[in-house]
Amino acid sequence: MLKVSVKWQKEVFSNMEIDTTQPPYVFKCQLYDLTGVPPERQKIVVKGGLLKDDADWSKVGIKEGQKLMMMGTADEIVKAPEKGPIFAEDMPEEEQVVAVGHSAGLVNLGNTCYMNSTLQCLHSVPELKSALIQYPPPVRSNTVDQSSHSLTVATRELFNELDKNVRPVAPVRFLTALRSKYPQFAQLHNGVYMQQDAEECWTQLLFTLSSALRSSGSGEDADALKKFFGIDLVGRVHCPESGEESMETESVYSLKCHISQEVNHLHEGLKRGLKSELEKSSPSLGRSAVYTKDSRINDLPRYLTVQFVRFFWKRETNQKAKILRKVDYPLSLDVYDLCSDDLCKRLEVPRRGPSNASGDSSVSAPGEGTPPEKEKHLTGIYDLVAVLTHKGRSADSGHYVAWVKQENGKWIQFDDDNPIPQREEDITRLSGGGDWHMAYICMYRARDISI
């Protein structure tokens, strides 16, 4: 019979008796009574070794009064959960996009940042994506020429790819299609493709898509792009000399913001952009006279594109020079006072809407004659969703970057293949007045309410 002390966690059981005639298992059972640790879970450390259940006490070499240490707990053994977590590293790329929270960047294929930034901005228009998905129509119409068709298809494919990838996408096919449709984008200078004006690319691309989709569309969707981007203007042409007056209507894809000494804010620029002077022959005077044209918006699109007229042709340097003037633009734009009286009337009810419905736009105001089905109405208020900026001193040089608001509300700066998260405050700082990126094209989305 030996007496030892056993240390278990912070406790010490002194004067434990060991019956050396019995196997150590019996000793472990003694400890089981004291600690509640089942014998098979007990590890008894005897001077750098473990006590085996069937060991011979005489060979273990235990001395009277020796200190032993017991390890072991009655804790439950850890089990792996039935379903382990899924790691981002194991996921296919499409799912990673969701996790990352923004789509992929575009590889610069050699001075193609004008195109990349344009594409990133347009890519943020979900309506355009869904319209493209329906293209080409089952029956291909002959009104679309081959190059427009392939450009439209390339756009669709590219948008698809952007949604699926986390890693940057190389828009090779799109670039080829673009250059075959518009050879001016394939201009070479010293054997290198030249930098181009992003606005030109934007306009041409929309034009092509519009014509391609128009031909494919049917019924009310006939002119989908016009519904998304088109702005109807009604202009009063007035000749102060003769007093002639006439009305003209036109449809444009973007509003121009003219920049002059007085313009400090987008709104002022837009107002100036809607006024113009032109010289044409006056039938009453029988000679050409100066006419003033004062346009107003007659119909609003879902997406309002605003172009800052920052570039002008400078004859001396033979290039499109840039106006660096700072022109502030808001995160939400109200164009109500640019609208024609007719449109203003139409906008009035929706604009009152939210206040009547106590701010809840989804619930129609009770008491009023509720229309049987809810319809989305424009309010004339727009939220900024994408900014295309330019950095540099002329349109054909420098660097274009797209700043796009994602569906989750975060802003991403798409600098070619490198998407960088940005804060909303920083977006309004792109208003120019220095050599930093400055807004060239802004795209606003209509804030609509259902009534």
Add this chain to the structure above:
Amino acid sequence: MAPAEPSSSGGATQGQPPVKSPANDPKKKDEKKDEDLSEEDLALKQQLELYVERAQDTDPGLQKVALESMRQEIRTATSSMTSVPKPLKFLRPHYGTLQAHYEKMSDSDLKKLLADILSVLALTMSPEGERESLKYRLLGSDGDIGSWGHEYVRNLAGEISQEYSKRQIEEAPIHDLMVLVVQIVAFHMKHNAEPEAVDLLMEVEDLDLLVEHVDSANYKRTCLYLTSSAKYLPGPDDMLVLDIAHSIYMKFEEYPRALQIALYLDNFQYVSDLFQRCKDPLKRQQFCFILARHGVSFELTESIIADDGERYALQEIINNTRLSGGYLTLARDIEVMEPKSPEDIYKAHLIEGRGSGGGTVDSARQNLAATFVNAFVNAGFGQDKLMTVPAEASSGGSSSSWLFKNKEHGKASATASLGMIMLWDIDSGLAQLDKYFHSPDTHVVSGALLGVGIINCNVQSDCDPALALLAEYVEKEDASIKIVAIMGLGLAYAGSQNEQIRSILMPLLLDGRSSVDVIAFAAIALGLVYVGSCNEDVAQNIVLALMERSEAELGDPLASFLPLGLGLLFLGKQESVEATAEVSKTFNEKIRKHCDMTLLSCAYAGTGNVLKVQHFLGQCAQHLEKGESYQGPAVLGIAMVAMAEELGLEMAIRSLEHLLQYGEQNIRRAVPLALGLLCISNPKVNVMDTLSRLSHDTDSEVAMAAMISLGLIGAGTNNARIAGMLRNLSSYYYKDASLLFCVRIAQGLVHLGKGLLTLSPYHSERALLSPTALAGLVVMLHACLDMKAIILGKYHYVLYFLVLAMQPRMLLTVDENLKPLSVPVRVGQAVDVVGQAGRPKTITGFQTHSTPVLLAAGDRAELATEKYIPLSPILEGFVILKENPDYNEES
């Protein structure tokens, strides 16, 4: 004549301006001055001229009177020296006359008297290099050397050292010089000029003389000067100097300092002598605390301490069993017990704009980073928010859920992190880990094994639980289990030179079936266990293992651990490595140079040997042939060697800056790591800026190394500037998983132990280098040389080698029963007081706190109360306080 030797003028402490400069002036100047002498001076001048004339008289009586008066004049003047004393000045034109007269004199007392005077006059007159002052001194009357003033003695000392070296070359007898030396040393030691005395004795290579002349008033300054000059002496002189310092400390019973030197010399005979000499049980306990901090395992035998009870209690202290308790006392006092989650460290809300990069999906890489951050931050606290289950939670609750948020081998690191959290607390730590041993998942089991090793790191238990638990797993077939069991043993028994571990690990080295990673870890583990032991047997086996392996196997990234393990055996042992280094020249050429660099860098680690630093710099200047990798270890070698003392360290930082500019890519990758080692847990602003710049380097490996090093220099400091840098980096690199991983690790390191720990291997006022701590750091840094293959691969748990260097950076005062005792202390920046007379202030810009307190790098503490007497002069770690019997409450 210039001051004789730089060394003797170095200790100019008496504030005398150099007085010999007029000696160089042309005589014209003197004559000019004659005209505007005051009457008094004119009288003195004429008086002296008269003496000179009389001295040449034939009448011995007259001669004697003249000489004695002359001596009188000189002596009274020398006592207040601010410029060349007037009598000396006026006697200068007559130096030649007196010299000529001296030659003509017959031997007599008078001649000796004149020799004395000439000796003093030679102070300003002797032509350069002639040492006439010494010559006449030896010819003179051999009187009290101090009677001629301090400057005279200093001048003589300078001339003696020149004469000595001349005679050494000529092999002439030096007995007459030594007589003078004894006089001079005695004079210096009595007059607060210990550095001069030491310098002179070093010049004449007879430091033993010093021991007789030190007394209780000057031994502290003497030893301080000896120990600090030892750093700059070439071997073996430095050992000799330290030996003398040790014997002086022993003579004056300044035992803790003696122990410090014994540890520096790695001389355990001295340590046992100490225990035998000093019978005071309290002091012995203090010695044990110092031994424990140094991280050496020292076994007290019955022959050292006879009493069983006391021996047992002391051994407990050496085994560091109180470390965990002391650390937790500190943590409670500073109120940082509350566990921190990785999110508390990342502080994503402070990052501007950029999203936390996160979606809702778990990333295995980032979860692994969080595991390490959690482990580093909560190290030793025994609780955290991820791994330890709160008592009330149901079993198998939160801990296992976090564990299984790690992927495959990540689970090993996650389970092992539990060991880090329970660091130093063997009893409860092993209980926590127990359940993981029974898991069916091999990664979890391997993590538990590593955890056991980590818990037992730097603490020993007399039951040897780590050995008991890990030994059987070393035999397992599964390589992943085998490796962690080996690593666990290495961590738990680092520096112990445990025979049992050797018998377990050695066979693995030569087992042809072992894969390279297994033998790599076995070599490292053996290197750790036998760190700095120069063990021939182990070295032999590692060398054989290196020779046996094929070239392809040696190309494995982990193969570089084999030479490193070999190097660790010789850590800091300088020449002892030479035989092995010679053998390494026969290795496969692929690793030959790598091996050579690693061995050299380890052997001279912490020596400050400038020649070796230059050797490494030279290696870095060479252009690599393809596939060579030796420059990485060479760059690290610069840091390892130069980290010994402040001056060399600053120089090394500048040299590394040059390497960054001119070095090739593989050198640039190692430079941040070298900087990290040089300034470990000591965030110097210039290094911080360099690393911050490198963290944006275009080469991602440079950037990764820079970020890890930012963590290393800030380790355990909570440095706000580094934390801010890393936060910005985390948003800058949010997209690149590998770089982000490194940022996270660095963030965890900066908040190591919530700012209570340090990784610095230096302790005791930066005088001692803990070999195990340095070994741990070096292994981790070598692993970082190939970041992609090792730390970003599946061997991320090598980061746990850092545990070897982790120590609380605290001062914990305890009473005679070793219970924590709070007393006021002043903590401030340490001031270098070497060679300063009197009792200069040792700290500056201090603040008064109550213990326990944290000590930053370069801080020193001193008691702010007279009520207690510390048993160790070095207020770091555990310090026992004794009540001051002379303390008077009122005063």
